[in-house]
Amino acid sequence: MDFGKIVSNSIKYPFRNIKKLPILFIFFILIAIIPIAWISDNKYLLAFGLFALFLFILIVPGYLFSMVKIGLNESSLFPSLSFGETIRDSIRILILRIVYMIVPACVLFLVLSTLSISGTHLQFDMSILNFILTLGLLSFFAIVVYILFEILLFFAKARLAYLNSLTEALKMHEVVRDIKNIGIFNIIKWLLFMAVLMIAFTFISAWVIEIPYVGFLLYFGVVIPLLESIGNYSLGLLYSNITRNNAGLVHYENEIKKFN
Numbered sequence: 001m002d003f004g005k006i007v008s009n010s011i012k013y014p015f016r017n018i019k020k021l022p023i024l025f026i027f028f029i030l031i032a033i034i035p036i037a038w039i040s041d042n043k044y045l046l047a048f049g050l051f052a053l054f055l056f057i058l059i060v061p062g063y064l065f066s067m068v069k070i071g072l073n074e075s076s077l078f079p080s081l082s083f084g085e086t087i088r089d090s091i092r093i094l095i096l097r098i099v100y101m102i103v104p105a106c107v108l109f110l111v112l113s114t115l116s117i118s119g120t121h122l123q124f125d126m127s128i129l130n131f132i133l134t135l136g137l138l139s140f141f142a143i144v145v146y147i148l149f150e151i152l153l154f155f156a157k158a159r160l161a162y163l164n165s166l167t168e169a170l171k172m173h174e175v176v177r178d179i180k181n182i183g184i185f186n187i188i189k190w191l192l193f194m195a196v197l198m199i200a201f202t203f204i205s206a207w208v209i210e211i212p213y214v215g216f217l218l219y220f221g222v223v224i225p226l227l228e229s230i231g232n233y234s235l236g237l238l239y240s241n242i243t244r245n246n247a248g249l250v251h252y253e254n255e256i257k258k259f260n
Contacts, residue, residue, distance in 0.1 A: 058090050
């Protein structure tokens, strides 16, 4: 599928399934209660929000992962909420995130340790310029590492959806190979598409955010789920080019075997 179709189909996707969108909206709205409860110092509302967060972690990642699977099959349906399968997928996505974030976490620890040492030296020699330069360079390095592994995690999730194997999704060298097969330029276009979409949605809904509490709930409970739906579905569509190529290769090999 060419990139233009990926963009158009992804944007249309959640609005084709408008009747099922409230399932996703409700979970996002429920966890949006936590900061409101915190600000209003309402312990009962905070307890409810924390319970909702627990359900969110168990269900939403797996539900969004189902959209990647649907994108892989180039379908336009919205996933049904199957608790057993959804919770299992959420746990697998959590494991993926933990593994892929080990390196960024180690880098962050090293950055904080270095900054702590630099801050100690600052008390003695007052090298403020050196400290600021060190802070800027290390922060930039940490951000770049995080973004790179976040991109790896995106395509590890797509690989998991395609092969249904956590072991395969944890093979970073294979994920890197998938990225090369998709094409770095195509991935950059996809990332730019998501960035532009996020800015556009935020700009359009800016006036809603200004409404106290309600605006925050609408943005967190409606705009973000829409972006997540589009992002996960478009990831599946993008990765489907690999699955199509693999299917073509298998068909070609089978045809060759017929003549041998």
